[in-house]
Amino acid sequence: MGVASRVAHFALVDVNNFYVSCERVFQPRLERVPLVVLSNNDGCAVARSSEVKALGVKMATPWFLLKDLAAQHGIQALSSNYTLYGDMSERVVSILRDFSPDIEVYSIDESFLRIDAVTHLYPSSLAMGEVIRSRIRQWTGLPVCVGMGASKTLAKLANHLAKKHPVFNGVCDLNVLSSPELEHWLSITEVGEVWGVGRQLTLRLQAMGIKTVWDLRCASPKMLRAHFGVVMERTGSELNGISCLELEQIVPAKQQIIASRSFGRAVISLEELEESVATHMARACEKLRTQSSVAAMIQVFVRTNHFKPSEPQYSPSIAIGLVEACDDTLVLTDAALSGLGRIFKAGYRYKKAGVVLSGISEKAQQQSSLFDDRSWNHKSAELMKVMDALNTRFGKKTVHSAAMGSTMGWAMRSENRSPHYTTCWDELPFVR
C-alpha cells in the first residue's frame, strides 16, 4: 500500500435494489415481501427485490408475463415513483459529500468517490467503508454496498463482489487483499462483470479464452489493443491497478435532448397527439434551459404500436431547422406542431410520440440572426424565467402553453404509484 506517494484509491457506493429499497423505507409492510417496480407505463420490471431475484425473474421482464408467478408467490408490483427516488438519491449524495469532496454521481443510485486523501482519517479503508454503509442506512434507511480499488474499474468490480458474496459484509477493498485472495476472487468472476465489457465483447473475449476477470487482467495490453482497441487496453490497465479514468465531476451539457413517452392507450386524433407533443416539448425546453443552452434543430416523431403487427403501421419523423437557435417553449412548440401537422395521417392508432432537440449550443454564445429583434429576445427570456420559477415553486405544469391541453387522457399509465412521501405536503406518510 502506498503511504508516501499517493496512489489512486476509489470507492463506488451503490444502493442495493434502489427503487425497491426506497419504497420499503416508507412502507415497512413491504419488507420481506417479494416486490417489483415497473417501468414507465407499468410495462416491465425495472427493479426487483432479492426475493423476486431468487424466483429467477430477470431484469426487464414484462409484467404481463409475470402475472401467474406473481399470483403464485404474492409478488407485489408498484409503478415507478421517480420523484421519490430522485429525492432519496440526493440525500445519499449529500451524505457522501461529507466523506470526500471528490465525487462523481454516476447514476441515480451509484457514486464514485476519490478517497486516497481521506482514508487516513479512519483506522482503515474498510472501516471507512463500514462508516459510509452504516451512516447511509441510519440516515436514509437505504442499504448500500461499498467497493474500493486502485481504479474506477476495480472499485466497480469490488462493489459487485461486495453485493454478491456475503463474506465481505457489504464492503470490499481489492487494495487490501493478499495476492492469492485477489487471484481467487478475480478468477471466480466472469469477464462480463467488468465495467464496460458488454455482452458482445464478452463473447469475443471468451472465444479467445479470456473467460474470467483474472484472465483479462493477465492478458497482454498489446494484444488487447490489437484485437479490441484502446478502450479495452485501458480496461486491462485499470484492472491491474493503473488508474486511467478520472472522476467526471462536471456533467457535460447534453448535445441532444429527447422527450418521448408511450401513451396509456392508443391515440387516434390529431388534437391528442398535439397535446402530447406540446407536453414533451415543454419538458425538453425546461431541460435545455437548465443547462443554459439553445437548440437550432428540432425533430418530431410519432409511432404506431409495432408490438401489434396486425394493425397498420406508420412511424414518420420530421426535422425542422430554426432560423435562430432558441430556448423558448412557445416558439419551439409552434415549430413542433407545424411539423406534426405535416406528418400526421388519420386512420392510425398511435402509441408513442416524442421530440428531439439537437444543434445545441451555449446560450451565451448565441448567434443572432440578421433580423434579430432584441426587445423580443429579452421578453422571451423574461417569460421563460417566470414560467420556470412558477413551475418550480408551485409544481409542474402550474403555467403551461394552451397547446398542452388540460385533459391528458393519453397520459401514461401509472396505476400503482406510491405517494410522493418526501416532496409533497399532501402525500406525506401517516403516523398514528
Added chain:
Amino acid sequence: MNPPVLRPIQAISELGLSQAPERLAFDAPPSELRLLVHGLSAGFPSPAGDYVEDALDLNQYLIQNKPATFLFTVRGDSMMGASIEDGDKVVVDRALKPKHQDIIVAVVNGDYTIKRLYKYRGTIELRPENSNYPAITFTDGAELQVWGVVVGVVRKYINKAAPHAQQRHTTHS
C-alpha cells in the same frame, strides 16, 4: 457635526467587496450584477448596512440534518398530551439516537406509530399521551424498531386546505 466625508474608492474593500471581476452565470440578468447591490453613495453610508443578516428560516430552526430529516402527517389523538394533534406535521430526524423520554416514530407490526419512548431499568415501552390508549410493551426477544426521533411539530391554523391561497387574496384596499 462634520460634513459627510466623500469616501475614496478603496473603501470598497472595507465593505467586504472584492474588486476582482466576478464570474456570473451566463443567463444572469443585469439586475443580478452583485457589485451594484451595495451602491456606493456619495453621502453618508447606511448605518444598518453592516448589520444585515439572513431572514429567519423555519427549516434552519427545525432541521439539524437535512438528508436524515423526513416529515410525517399525524393521524389520531394518541399524543394529545404532548400537544401533537390529528393533522399535524411532525419533523423526524433519523440521525439522532433515541433516548428515554424522546418522542419517536417506530415501526410496530409493519405500521408507523408515534409514541413517547420509555426506557428505564431494562423496561422498554412506547407510551401514548392519552389515557384512552394502552402502552405498547415489548416482551423478551421482541425488537423495537425505531424509525426516527421527532424533533418538532408544525401546525397551521389558517388556509389549511389551500397552501398557496394567500398569494391570490392579497388585496391593497
